[in-house]
Amino acid sequence: MPRIRVLVGTRKGAFILTSDAHRRDWQVSGPHFGGWEIFHIAGSPANPDRLYASQSSSWFGQVIQRSDDGGITWNPVGNDFSYVGDPGTHLHYDGTSRPWAFKRVWHLEPSPSDPDTVYAGVEDAALFRSTDGGQSWQELPGLREQQGAKWMPGAGGMCLHTILLDPVNPARLYVAISAAGAFRSDDGGASWKPINRGLHSQYIPDPEAEIGHCVHRIAQHPARPETLFMQKHWDVMRSDDAGESWFEVSGNLPSDFGFAMAVHAHDPDTVYVVPIQSDSEHYPPEGRLRVYRSKKGGNDWDALTDGLPQQHCYVNVLRDAMAVDALDPCGVYFGTTGGQVYVSADAGDHWQAIVRDLPAVLSVSVQTLP
Amino acid sequence: MATVRVVLPYHLYTLARCEAELALDIAGPVTLRTVLDTLEAAYPPLAGAVRDRATGQRRPLIRFYACQDDCSNLAMDAPLPDAVATGREPLVVVGAIAGG
Numbered sequence: 001m002p003r004i005r006v007l008v009g010t011r012k013g014a015f016i017l018t019s020d021a022h023r024r025d026w027q028v029s030g031p032h033f034g035g036w037e038i039f040h041i042a043g044s045p046a047n048p049d050r051l052y053a054s055q056s057s058s059w060f061g062q063v064i065q066r067s068d069d070g071g072i073t074w075n076p077v078g079n080d081f082s083y084v085g086d087p088g089t090h091l092h093y094d095g096t097s098r099p100w101a102f103k104r105v106w107h108l109e110p111s112p113s114d115p116d117t118v119y120a121g122v123e124d125a126a127l128f129r130s131t132d133g134g135q136s137w138q139e140l141p142g143l144r145e146q147q148g149a150k151w152m153p154g155a156g157g158m159c160l161h162t163i164l165l166d167p168v169n170p171a172r173l174y175v176a177i178s179a180a181g182a183f184r185s186d187d188g189g190a191s192w193k194p195i196n197r198g199l200h201s202q203y204i205p206d207p208e209a210e211i212g213h214c215v216h217r218i219a220q221h222p223a224r225p226e227t228l229f230m231q232k233h234w235d236v237m238r239s240d241d242a243g244e245s246w247f248e249v250s251g252n253l254p255s256d257f258g259f260a261m262a263v264h265a266h267d268p269d270t271v272y273v274v275p276i277q278s279d280s281e282h283y284p285p286e287g288r289l290r291v292y293r294s295k296k297g298g299n300d301w302d303a304l305t306d307g308l309p310q311q312h313c314y315v316n317v318l319r320d321a322m323a324v325d326a327l328d329p330c331g332v333y334f335g336t337t338g339g340q341v342y343v344s345a346d347a348g349d350h351w352q353a354i355v356r357d358l359p360a361v362l363s364v365s366v367q368t369l370p
Numbered sequence: 371m372a373t374v375r376v377v378l379p380y381h382l383y384t385l386a387r388c389e390a391e392l393a394l395d396i397a398g399p400v401t402l403r404t405v406l407d408t409l410e411a412a413y414p415p416l417a418g419a420v421r422d423r424a425t426g427q428r429r430p431l432i433r434f435y436a437c438q439d440d441c442s443n444l445a446m447d448a449p450l451p452d453a454v455a456t457g458r459e460p461l462v463v464v465g466a467i468a469g470g
Contacts, residue, residue, distance in 0.1 A: 058431055059432065059465040060419040060420075060465070061419050061422070061423075061429060062418065063385065076414075076415040080423055101424065102423070102424060
């Protein structure tokens with residue numbers, strides 16, 4: 001019987017939740033790296049026992065941890081994220097220019113084919129790659145050449161938080177940056193282009209500028225890789241041409257502000273979001289925690305509430321804190337800033353809390369193990 | 371060759387998997403730079419955890435105490451107190467009291 005391993009990053013450590021395919025009874029391991037912020041943990045699709053974790057602290061900086069036994073033991077690997085050349089400046093909140101400075105790793109994306117190759121999205125925004133299991137990191141500087149001097153931080157910092165490795169075309173990568181926008185490379189990360197046509201953001205001087213949009217998340221289904229879904233600061237968007245153009249699919253959502261987003265493992269038209277009241281109030285509308293599911297690729301959304309708190313709930317669900325497993329029916333998972341991790345073993349129809357009292361959850365990723 | 375005692379905070383000695391207090395043999399003058407160079411060479415996971423990788427400067431929320439004085443703002447190449455250089459007193463690395 002397949003097993004599920006849920007990798008949870010929190011403000012005060014990492015937790016690993018495991019279950020059989022029924023996804024009813026869970027074992028909890030952790031905290032690993034107690035007291036440290038764990039922005040993300042990810043497993044290699046090529047070797048599920050190879051895990052990478054981003055461990056950081058305002059006091060002690062960035063550490064990358066690697067496990068070769070599915071999270072039982074860990075060892076620190078390389079943490080030298082040096083930009084190529086003089087990275088120059090980017091815009092700050094107040095419109096002044098500030099020097100580029102590495103702060104932390106937000107997201108780790110292991111290669112689907114090589115356990116030793118992993119990408120890291122960092123703050124201040126840049127993309128790094130390791131081909132030696134995390135021992136050393138090399139920047140892909142062509143990304144910053146896309147008007148990097150005009151990028152500016154979102155409220156959480158100027159972070160590269162989303163990395164999509166195209167499942168069909170190994171030369172194609174997508175990244176998203178708050179607040180610069182979405183970018184695509186068709187040559188393995190050497191050169192990049194902004195892919196923000198169709199986005200409209202009233203918080204920048206030119207709402208339809210090529211650069212400056214606060215993209216919160218991009219999601220993709222492996223069977224239809226040219227279709228992308230985006231949760232922007234405001235607006236849920238869709239592209240059917242690999243990001244060349246976007247159109248809004250917010251439809252009947254109670255709010256089109258939010259962070260997290262996922263696509264069903266077996267149905268490219270089924271998409272999940274968690275609406276949040278606004279950028280001034282980072283909690284669910286009406287204090288009701290609802291996942292919204294569209295089975296039509298957007299616009300037409302249904303609230304999923306069974307098992308989720310429907311009163312007095314004021315948690316947030318952050319951008320990297322939602323994921324799906326590969327079982328049938330598809331399991332959907334998300335974590336909250338209130339420390340709950342929820343699972344639905346039936347594609348969102350019913351939910352249960354796996355854990356309720358973790359530190360604030362920063363990220364959730366899922367491995368489906370043979 | 372001087373033997374210098376260094377006391378690390380919890381998160382650093384658990385990261386390095388070492389004892390909270392270390393004895394480091396320092397060749398040449400005993401300064402923050404030579405002590406930290408030796409510390410990082412002996413315990414590579416600590417590289418970047420005390421000094422910023424890009425600037426080589428003390429991370430903002432790290433402090434250095436010795437002989438009941440705050441040495442945090444000593445120049446990296448300034449000599450540390452004799453009591454530290456002779457091993458009578460430790461150089462204490464502290465995570466600043468900030469945040470939660």
